[in-house]
Amino acid sequence: MIPELGNFALALACALAFAQAVIGIWGAHRRDVRLMAATPGLAVGQLLALAASAGALVWASVSNDFSVINVAENSAIAKPLLYKISGTWGNHEGSILLWGLILGICGGLVSVFGRNLPSALRARVLGVLGGTSAGFLLFCLTTSNPFFRDFPPPVDGRGMNPLLQDPGLAFHPPILYMGYVGFAVPFAFAVAALLEGRIDAAWGRWVRPWALVSWCFLTCGIALGSWWAYYELGWGGYWFWDPVENASLMPWLTGTALVHSSIVVEKRESLKIWTVLLAIGTFSLSLSGTFLVRSGILNSVHAFANDPARGVFILALLGLVIGGSLLLFALRAPLLRSGGIFAPVSREGALVLNNILLCSICAVVIAGTMTPPFADLLFGQKISVGAPYFNLTVLPLAIPVFIAMAVGPLLPWKRGRLWPLVEHAWWAALIAALVGGVCAFGMKLLPALAFGAAAWLIIGSFAEVFERTLLFRAPVANSVRRARGLPVAVLGAAIAHAGMGVTVAGIAGTSLDSNKIVEAKVGDSFSVGGYQWILLGLDDAPGPNYRARVASIEVLKDGRPLAMMKPERRMFTLQQQTTSDVAIRTNLFRDLYAVLGDERDGKAVLRLHVNPLAPWIWLGALIMAAGGALSLADRRLRVGAPSRAPKAALPA
Amino acid sequence: MTRKHRRLVIVLACGIGLGSASALALNAFSSSMVYFMAPSDIAARRPAVGRPIRLGGLVQAGSLHRETVDGEPTAVFKVTDGKHTIPVTYTGILPDLFREGQGVVALGALEPGNVFKASEVLAKHDETYMPKDVADALKKAGMWNPAKGPAPPSSTWATASLKQP
Numbered sequence: 001m002i003p004e005l006g007n008f009a010l011a012l013a014c015a016l017a018f019a020q021a022v023i024g025i026w027g028a029h030r031r032d033v034r035l036m037a038a039t040p041g042l043a044v045g046q047l048l049a050l051a052a053s054a055g056a057l058v059w060a061s062v063s064n065d066f067s068v069i070n071v072a073e074n075s076a077i078a079k080p081l082l083y084k085i086s087g088t089w090g091n092h093e094g095s096i097l098l099w100g101l102i103l104g105i106c107g108g109l110v111s112v113f114g115r116n117l118p119s120a121l122r123a124r125v126l127g128v129l130g131g132t133s134a135g136f137l138l139f140c141l142t143t144s145n146p147f148f149r150d151f152p153p154p155v156d157g158r159g160m161n162p163l164l165q166d167p168g169l170a171f172h173p174p175i176l177y178m179g180y181v182g183f184a185v186p187f188a189f190a191v192a193a194l195l196e197g198r199i200d201a202a203w204g205r206w207v208r209p210w211a212l213v214s215w216c217f218l219t220c221g222i223a224l225g226s227w228w229a230y231y232e233l234g235w236g237g238y239w240f241w242d243p244v245e246n247a248s249l250m251p252w253l254t255g256t257a258l259v260h261s262s263i264v265v266e267k268r269e270s271l272k273i274w275t276v277l278l279a280i281g282t283f284s285l286s287l288s289g290t291f292l293v294r295s296g297i298l299n300s301v302h303a304f305a306n307d308p309a310r311g312v313f314i315l316a317l318l319g320l321v322i323g324g325s326l327l328l329f330a331l332r333a334p335l336l337r338s339g340g341i342f343a344p345v346s347r348e349g350a351l352v353l354n355n356i357l358l359c360s361i362c363a364v365v366i367a368g369t370m371t372p373p374f375a376d377l378l379f380g381q382k383i384s385v386g387a388p389y390f391n392l393t394v395l396p397l398a399i400p401v402f403i404a405m406a407v408g409p410l411l412p413w414k415r416g417r418l419w420p421l422v423e424h425a426w427w428a429a430l431i432a433a434l435v436g437g438v439c440a441f442g443m444k445l446l447p448a449l450a451f452g453a454a455a456w457l458i459i460g461s462f463a464e465v466f467e468r469t470l471l472f473r474a475p476v477a478n479s480v481r482r483a484r485g486l487p488v489a490v491l492g493a494a495i496a497h498a499g500m501g502v503t504v505a506g507i508a509g510t511s512l513d514s515n516k517i518v519e520a521k522v523g524d525s526f527s528v529g530g531y532q533w534i535l536l537g538l539d540d541a542p543g544p545n546y547r548a549r550v551a552s553i554e555v556l557k558d559g560r561p562l563a564m565m566k567p568e569r570r571m572f573t574l575q576q577q578t579t580s581d582v583a584i585r586t587n588l589f590r591d592l593y594a595v596l597g598d599e600r601d602g603k604a605v606l607r608l609h610v611n612p613l614a615p616w617i618w619l620g621a622l623i624m625a626a627g628g629a630l631s632l633a634d635r636r637l638r639v640g641a642p643s644r645a646p647k648a649a650l651p652a
Numbered sequence: 653m654t655r656k657h658r659r660l661v662i663v664l665a666c667g668i669g670l671g672s673a674s675a676l677a678l679n680a681f682s683s684s685m686v687y688f689m690a691p692s693d694i695a696a697r698r699p700a701v702g703r704p705i706r707l708g709g710l711v712q713a714g715s716l717h718r719e720t721v722d723g724e725p726t727a728v729f730k731v732t733d734g735k736h737t738i739p740v741t742y743t744g745i746l747p748d749l750f751r752e753g754q755g756v757v758a759l760g761a762l763e764p765g766n767v768f769k770a771s772e773v774l775a776k777h778d779e780t781y782m783p784k785d786v787a788d789a790l791k792k793a794g795m796w797n798p799a800k801g802p803a804p805p806s807s808t809w810a811t812a813s814l815k816q817p
Binding site for chain 2: 344368384580595621
C-alpha cells in the first residue's frame, strides 16, 4: 500500500510541476496577478508530494518490502539500517527520485525566501523550475520508477554493492546533488531574465547567493567523493580523472566562474549576457554530466544501467532543456544591455580573466571526457584519455589562475594599475618564492613549484584583509576596529582562496608519497617512508553481513610504537564480492595508509603508504566551502535585497 | 578606454585563453591517447614495445599465479578473448573484483618477449556486469552472442585456439 501511495505522490508531484510551469510562465506573460500568486503554493505542494514519495521509498526499504523490485534488487534483510536508508538513493531509480526531491526543495526555497522578489520574476523562475522538474519526474515515472512491484516477492533481496556500504557514501550523493541541482535556480533566474528581457543589479544580488550555496555543496560533494575513493578503493589515489569525476568537475569550474561573474553584475551591472550564459551552461553541464554517466554513455563505476529507452528519454530531455534555453538565449540576449565600462586592469578585468581561464580549463576537460564516446560512436575506435592528458592540459592553465587569484581582489573596480599590486603583495610573493626555493632542494621541480603556489595562495589571499585593516602599520587597536568593520564577504573570499592553496599543498605533498608493496608473513618487518611496519597477526573477524580477514600492523617511529593499524579484507557472502577496508592513521600532516591484499601460503600482500599532507586536499575543499558560506552571511546580501514595490508593474 | 576598445581586449583575451587551451589539448591528445586492444587485435597488429595501451578480455581460468619479481609480489595471469591470449604481469594488489573467468581491463604496455606489463588493473564491476569494451571484443571474436544469455565462463572454451601466441 505504501509504495502505491509513493507512486501516486510522485505522479501528483509531476502534475503539480507541470501546472507550476504553465501557470507560472503563462501568468507572468499575461501579467495575471492571481495566476502568478498561485505558483509558490504549487511549488510547496510539489515539494510535499515529493517528500512523501521519497519517504514511501525509504519506508519500503526499511521494512524489507521485497515485492518492490527496486528494494529487492538493492537491499537485503541483513543490511544495516543506515544503508537501508542511504541505499534508496544508491541506485538509478532512487537517485533520480532524489534529484527530483532536491529540485523540489529548491522550488520550495525560492517560494519561501522569494517573497520580496518582483512577482513576475518569481512566477517565471518558479515556472522554469517547474518545467525542469516536470521533465525529470516524467522520466522517473515512465522509465525509472522505483515503486514497480513484482509478485511473488523473493524471500531476501539481492543486497547492495558492498563498495557502496560506507558512511561516506551515504552522504556523498545528497550533498553532490544539492550542488548539481542547486544550479537549477541560477539557471531558472537566467531563463526568466531572458523571458523578461531585463537584468539589473538586483538580479545579480538574487542569483549570487544561490550560485554560492550550490557551489559550496558541489565543492563538499566532490571532496567527499574524492575522499571516498582514497579510503575505500585502496589504490592510494584520490582523483582518477574518471568520466564521472570529470562530470562533477565541469559544472564546478563553470559554477566558480558564475559565482565570480555574478559579482560583476551585482556591483557594476556589467557582464550580464555572459553571466546568463554561464548560468545556463553550468546547469546544462550538471544535467548532462549526471545523465550521461547514469545512462551508461560514459563508461564508469557509476553507470547503473544501460537501457536504450532511458538513453533516448535523457537525450530528448537534455536537448529540450539545453537546446531550448540556448535558443532563447540567442533570441533574447541582444535585449540585455550592459552598462559599466571598465579598463582591462581592474577588478572587473581580473574577474573576466578568471572566467576565461576557468572556462578554458572546463573546455579541455570536456574535450578529454567526451572524445572517447564520440570516437567510438563516429569512428568505432576504442580509445581512452587518461590522467596524462588532463595533467598536461589542466596544470598549465591552472597556474595563471593561482597567480591571479591572490592579487585579483586587491585591484579596485573600474580602473586600476599594476604597480600598487606589487606594493601590496611583494611580501607574499617573496614568501612564496622562498617556500618554492627551499622545496626545490631535495624534491622535483613540479612539487616545489606547487608548494610555492600554495604558499602564494594561502598568504597572498589575505593581502586584501591585511591591506584593509592596515595590519602592522597602524596601532593594533586601530587594526582590530578596522577588522570589525570589514565586510564578511571580503573575509569569505580570502578564506575560500586560501582553501584552494591548502588543497594545492595537499596535492603537492601527496605526490611525494613513499609506498611499497610487500609480501609478508606474520612477524615480518618493513621500512617505508621512515617508519617501521611490523605485521603482528592475520585473523578472522565476523561482521554484520560479511566475514573479514584482519591484519594487525604495528607502526614504529625510531623504535617507539606509534600506531596499531588493522586493514581488513571483507568477503560479502550474499554478493560473492570482496572489498578491502583501508586502515588510515593521520596526524593532519601525513597519512599512514595500509591495505591488505590477498593471501597465499600464509603470506599476505600488503600495500603500505606514507602520504604527506594528504588530508589537506579535503581540508582545503572544506575551507573553500566555509569561505563561500561565510560570504553568504554578508549583510550586504540581505539588506540590499530588492524591494518588490513598483518593478512588477513595469512592462517587459 | 572606449566600449569598442574594451570589447577588443576581451575578445583578444578570450582568443588567447581558448587558443592556448586548444593548443595544450591537441598537444596532449597526440601523446596520451590510449587505444583499447583485445588479444586478437594485438596478435593482428602488434603495437610498439612500451606504447601504452589498454588490454581487455577475460582472465583465463586457471592461469593466475603469483611470483616474486625484484622482491615485490607480482601477479601473473593470461587475458583471453577466446582466440588469442596475452600473458600479463602486474605488481600490486589486484582489485577486489578481479577473478578468473571474468572481464578485466589492464592499462600498460607490451614488453620485449610478448609479455604485457600492467601498471593498472581495473575490474570495477559486479559479477553480472562486463566492461563494454570487453563485451564488444568477445562478440567480435565470436565467443559470445548476447542474445543467447550471459557470457560463458572462459574455462569452458576450447583451449586449442588459446595455445597460439
